[in-house]
Structures are given as C-alpha cells and as structure tokens.
Amino acid sequence: MKENQENIVKPVKKKHKLQAKEVKVFYDDFMAIKGIDMNIRANKITAFIGPSGCGKSTFLRLFNRMNDYVDGFRMEGDILIDGENIYRKNINVEQLRKQVGMVFQKPNPFPKSIYENVAYGLKIQGIKDKTYLKDKVEDSLKQVGLWNEVKDNINRSALALSGGQQQRLCIARTLAVEPSIILMDEPTSALDPISTAKIEELIYELKEKYTIVIVTHNMQQAGRISDYTAFFYLGELIEYDKSKKLFTNPEKQQTENYITGRFG
C-alpha cells in the first residue's frame, strides 16, 4: 500500500500546476482549440466559461487525456503538469489519471454499491487490505459530507441515491485515489439548486488540498467560487484573469458581452 501511495500524492507546491503551451486540438480537419497558452495555479479554483462549443470541455479533458478515445482527435503543443509533459511518449496514462481526477456533467456512479463505487479506484491499483479500504471509503465519504446520509446502507446500490448525492459520491470516488488535481466538467448542471449549493460549498473546501479546474455555464457559480476565470470563445482563450477582475472589469469587449448575457 505504501508504495502505491507514494507516487500518487506529490506534495509539490509550485505556482503553476498546469501549463498549456501553444495547444491546438483537431477533430479530423476541424480545429477545436486554436493555439492556447495558459498557466493554472496550484490550490486555486479556476473556472472555464464560454458558450457551448467554444472548446472549454475539450481543453479541460486534455489534462487527463480523456480526449484520447475520441475518434479523429489530434493535438499539437504541450501540456505540462508539475513541469512534466503528459503527452510525451511512454507516459503511464493510468498513473496520470490517478493524479488528475475528473467529475463529469451527469452524475455517473457505477451500477454497484456505494462502497464499491468509492473503493473501485483503489481496488484497481491492487489494494486488497479490507480495513484500509473501509477506512478510505469512510474518509472519502466524510470529505464530501455524504457519510452520515449513507453510513447505514453503504452496500445499497449507488443508483438509489438522489442526483445530488450521486454527484457527491462521484466526487468522493475521485478523492479516494488521492489526486492532486480535480477537473470538473459542469458538475452541477444536472442538479437542483440545493444540491448545487452543497457541491459548490464542497468545491470551495477542497481547494485547500487540491487544484481545481471547473467548466461551468453558470456565471454566478464561476463568480462565487472561482479564484481565476478563463473565457473561451470559438477555440480561443479570450481573457484569463482573477475572477473579481474579469467579472467586474473585463478587458475585452467580447468577455463583457458574454458575462452580461448579450450573447452566448
């Protein structure tokens, strides 16, 4: 178990956790990302905003290489995590994904028990120690505030939980493998306002330990929880600044038009 943990958590506290250098993404002939340079800070929440189809989700999925499975996907440029190029040859993609967790738009628990959902990420690493797994599951569920709600029926199907609970379970599942970065792709867009508020609170707490990048369509959400905000439009990074600055006094006209709801 020890050796398993060692390479998962890297206590590096560099200023720039994630870096994109002249990144271009193609789907066959279509250019989805048109050359983006960007540095994302450690232990901050960075929000990606922009109209649908602007490339923000595609860009997010570059950081854990989830685009690799998309037909026709091709990338130019470099993506660095802690200074390391994650698109170099011979990189262990599975290992990378243990360090870069991801939460999806629609809650997607496995059709298994609550316990199995959280333990899965550890089990596939070969961890079999029952007490360790149990502690880890409990710990992860506590972190997302789900433990008290589910502790009595931890072996029930995860699909019986409500949408908000399912999404918190998915976050717990991600936390269990101890990533240092968490990517979130519109994590609250399928949830009701109360569940959304709970998740936002949770995300805010998590930034102490994790670097969080969140794609959102909800401008208020980006303003409420993020430290930095990046506005994407048609595959380009239009503006990237402290959220306070970007939402109150944007430099570019396009950004202002978007955040004030004039288009998009």
Next chain:
Amino acid sequence: MNNIKKNRLLDQVFKYWGIACTFLGLVLLAIFIGSILVDGIQRIDWDFITSLPSRKAERAGIYTALMGSVWILFFTTIIALPLGIAAAIYLEEYAKESKMASLLEVNISNLAGVPSIIYGLLGLEVFVRIMEMGASVLAGSFTLALLILPIVIVSTREALKAVPKSVRDASFALGASKWQTVSRQLLPASFGGILTGIILALSRAVGETAPLIVIGALAYVPFAPESPMDEFSVLPIQIFNWISRPQHGFEVNAAAAIIILLLITFILNGIAVYFRNRWQSKLK
C-alpha cells in the same frame, strides 16, 4: 376536415390489420402446439425419457437422443462462449473505427444469415475429415458452435453497447486500464444481456438438425455418448427419424419428443427473459 377523418380511418384500419397479423402467427402456433399435445402428451412418462431406442414404438424412448442433445449443448457452449465473448469485446471495445473493423462487422452479420446446412458442410470437411474427429459429439459441437458464434457475438456487442458511455468514462478517469474497465465494469453490467443472447443462441442450437445430419449424426444410436468422441444422435434427428416411419406408434412418439424439445427451448427462453428483466431493472 376531410383529411383528418381520412387519416383517422387509415389509422384504425392499420391498427386492426396489425392486430390480425399478430394473432395469425400466434393462432397457428397455438393450433400446432395443441395438436402435438393431443397426440403426444399421453405417451410422455418417465420410461419414455429413460428408455433406449427400439424397433417397437411402445418400448422406444428418447434417452440416447436427449443425452446427445445435452452433450452437444454442453460442448457447444464451452466452445462458442469464450470465442464469441472475446470477439465481441475486441470489436466493441478495442477495435478502432477502421476499414478492417467495419469489414469484420459486416461479415459477422452476414454469417448469422448463412443457411445452417452450409455450416454442416463446413463441419464435415474441417472437423470430421481434416481434423479426423469423425461423426462425434465434438465435431457436432464445433459445427454448432460456429453456427451460433455470430449470434453470440452480435448479442454480446449489443449488451456491451447498452452500458452507458459514462461508466467507461468514470472508470478510465479513475485510472483503470481498458481490461480493468472491461472485466470489472462492462462485463458485470452487461452480464444479463450477454446471458440472454447466449441462451437464445443455444435454444437455436438445440433445435438444429440439418448441419448435424450432414456431418453424419446417426438416427439410431444404441447408447448415450460417454465421451466427446462418441457417436451421437440428438432430439430433432430422433423426431425426424420417427416421423418418417410408417407405423402409427412412432408418430405418437415423435409428438411426445416434440413436446420435450419444445419444453427445453421454452425453458431456455424463459431463463433468458428472466435474466434480461432482472438486469435491465438493475442497470437503470
């Protein structure tokens, strides 16, 4: 106004036409089953199931044919299952969208439509002659396994396809490899669907006659097979044999054997439906 009335009328006409079509098939089937039951049910008793074949209709039983069918089903399953499931996993999860993959796909769908007697000829040449298995249980099983392989592959692929993409995403995002995702998430989640396809394929195999006759399965075998290399008969061949006899007693025997065969396929189909429903409600 007139148009709406006309559409309504057409709607009704089509509805009743559809109902009539649906019932036509069912009614014919019911008449067939009814007449078989009338002919054969009084002949079915424990002796009929456990007796060896005989020249005298009233002493003849289906034991050897039934055992032959069981042996054939068993070996067909253990041959077709791993091959079919592995091929389906490859095509569905590993093969990228390539010309090769789509060529394979079209061919597998086509194979499902090849007449079974062609498989019999293939089996005769490859298994009976070249591989020198003779007209054995094993040769028959290989032949039937080939026959149902496309069905197993297609239905397994459908079952894998029915697992939402989000499950794959979640598994990969947690650092699972492809094989871990397949073995720990996709196969358990699609188990019901895969099982359904396999059972339906087997219920087709149990009724196949032509390919087994071609490879040389016998209508009269004095003993049940004791090893995979033994000669064999199966229920449909036994039925075929009895029906072609002139004596009335054998006709009754055939009806009774048909009831047993139908029972086996109904039970197999029932199991398939049960698993499908159970897993469908679980996956939601």
